[in-house]
Amino acid sequence: MQKFGNAKGKKAPRDCEVQRVFYKRDMALGMKALRWLTPDPNEDTEWNEILRNFGILPPKEEPKDEIEEMVLRLQKEAMVKPYEKMTLAQLKEAEDEFDEEDIKAIEIYREKRLQEWKALKKKQKFGELREISGNQYVNEVTNAEKDLWVVIHLYRSSVPMCLLVNQHLSLLARKFPETKFLKAIVNSCIEHYHDNCLPTIFVYKNGQIEGKFIGIIECGGINLKLEELEWKLSEVGAIQTDLEENPKKGIADMMVSSIRNISIYDSDSSNSDNDANVLPGPQGLSGEW
Numbered sequence: 001m002q003k004f005g006n007a008k009g010k011k012a013p014r015d016c017e018v019q020r021v022f023y024k025r026d027m028a029l030g031m032k033a034l035r036w037l038t039p040d041p042n043e044d045t046e047w048n049e050i051l052r053n054f055g056i057l058p059p060k061e062e063p064k065d066e067i068e069e070m071v072l073r074l075q076k077e078a079m080v081k082p083y084e085k086m087t088l089a090q091l092k093e094a095e096d097e098f099d100e101e102d103i104k105a106i107e108i109y110r111e112k113r114l115q116e117w118k119a120l121k122k123k124q125k126f127g128e129l130r131e132i133s134g135n136q137y138v139n140e141v142t143n144a145e146k147d148l149w150v151v152i153h154l155y156r157s158s159v160p161m162c163l164l165v166n167q168h169l170s171l172l173a174r175k176f177p178e179t180k181f182l183k184a185i186v187n188s189c190i191e192h193y194h195d196n197c198l199p200t201i202f203v204y205k206n207g208q209i210e211g212k213f214i215g216i217i218e219c220g221g222i223n224l225k226l227e228e229l230e231w232k233l234s235e236v237g238a239i240q241t242d243l244e245e246n247p248k249k250g251i252a253d254m255m256v257s258s259i260r261n262i263s264i265y266d267s268d269s270s271n272s273d274n275d276a277n278v279l280p281g282p283q284g285l286s287g288e289w
Helices: 013-037 046-053 066-078 088-097 100-123 134-142 160-175 215-219 226-235 249-276
Strands: 129-131 149-155 180-185 200-205 208-214 278-280 286-288
Touching: 129 160, 134 149, 134 180, 134 200, 149 160, 160 180, 160 215, 160 226, 208 215, 208 226
Parallel strands: 129 180, 149 180
Antiparallel strands: 149 200, 200 208, 278 286
């Protein structure tokens, strides 16, 4: 058995160094064993508390209090500039409470909010199909503000197609609030206007008629769809539609194709009739009988 000492019982320096190495190794192994025995350092046990007192385990993580989290959130919100939550009127009232740097920022912010408000106000200017009388026609239509598109429908309630057009225009007015949509009973605007000319839709801009649809056929027929009327108004420029092509294009192509086929059939029939009158003559020569 090897001895770690000299004759007088004193440990040699090398022996002390070896013992320190073994001690560190044993402590490391002990720490690993303790960690293996305590998989959850935050578990509230007496053994974990002892290990924390000796510094073997880190301090227990305290659960965040809901009130504390709310306070932190409020502090974070308080860091936001107060004027960013104010209306234009509130900014005007509180402008004396800000320093020079804030005032410059407020001016930029106020201008931005003002432009946003003007854009929203302009976009939401109309948004409904409004009824007018004949004596309002000049002011509401002919003398409307510059560069404003005005769509007016002259109608009679006794004409079913007029009721359909009014229904479609009401929906389009909500979809395109930047365009003024109006309707007026035709008798209040034009005397002795014939029913054959109804519905009548006029499209104005800067006092000039930019488009007109007079009668059932020009307005799209008795089965007029909302999208078809939207397309008609977009073609004259009254609205900016998101439709990519004429909804009636397929029907129009079919009609053109049918007309073309009828024309070809009529041509072939005519040629056949002519051939029927040309019969074989003597000696195989053709002659007309």
